[in-house]
Amino acid sequence: MYRLEGLSAAIREITPPAVTELFAAVTTLGDPVFLVGVVAVAYWLGDDQESATRLVGYTLVAVAVTISLKEGLALPRPPAAARAVVVDPGSRGFPSGHAIGATVVYGGGVFLFDRLRTRRTVAVVAALVALVSLSRVVIGVHYLGDVIAGVAVGVTILGLLRPVEELRFVYLLAALAVVPGMVVTGGNAEAIFVFGAGVGASAVAFVSR
Numbered sequence: 001m002y003r004l005e006g007l008s009a010a011i012r013e014i015t016p017p018a019v020t021e022l023f024a025a026v027t028t029l030g031d032p033v034f035l036v037g038v039v040a041v042a043y044w045l046g047d048d049q050e051s052a053t054r055l056v057g058y059t060l061v062a063v064a065v066t067i068s069l070k071e072g073l074a075l076p077r078p079p080a081a082a083r084a085v086v087v088d089p090g091s092r093g094f095p096s097g098h099a100i101g102a103t104v105v106y107g108g109g110v111f112l113f114d115r116l117r118t119r120r121t122v123a124v125v126a127a128l129v130a131l132v133s134l135s136r137v138v139i140g141v142h143y144l145g146d147v148i149a150g151v152a153v154g155v156t157i158l159g160l161l162r163p164v165e166e167l168r169f170v171y172l173l174a175a176l177a178v179v180p181g182m183v184v185t186g187g188n189a190e191a192i193f194v195f196g197a198g199v200g201a202s203a204v205a206f207v208s209r
Helices: 005-014 017-030 032-045 048-073 097-112 119-138 144-161 166-175 179-185 187-208
Strands: none
Touching: 005 119, 005 144, 017 032, 017 097, 017 119, 032 048, 032 097, 032 119, 032 166, 048 097, 048 166, 048 179, 048 187, 097 119, 097 144, 097 179, 119 187, 179 187
């Protein structure tokens, strides 16, 4: 019930095939690889590396939380017949990692780079997160409840991290947040990488103080 399977099916049914194909392209804007690229561009080409470095930490926390929640809850995706794209058959369905990532990266960028007072920017980012989230339902890889939960988790992450001044604590939180995922999966490569990156970055931030 809480995953809103019926409403999700209705959304897919009323969406024309051409629009579904469009959303299949839109969904890449929330893909982890694309989001890492966005953060990398902000770091290397932007003029505020301190904020960009903090956004890297936020992204790492988002990935860590996503791994732990997905693996800990181990809820399936919609059936294969509902999907318009191919996904890893072993991947989990709740919450939506694309929704979490888009909320944290794009939303985090808004206040880290001091764009909260620019209404147009806030509106564009909100629309972008909404479109990425909706795309996951339209292409049949998530239920509506999955993406709503994903956005909520992303907003919660931002709310918890924003008051944290010490960057090393942000990275340390990423390392701690992925521990449940490591335990559940027996230590898969992605979880181990996030743990190592969190611990390593936290140590570097501590030494460079």
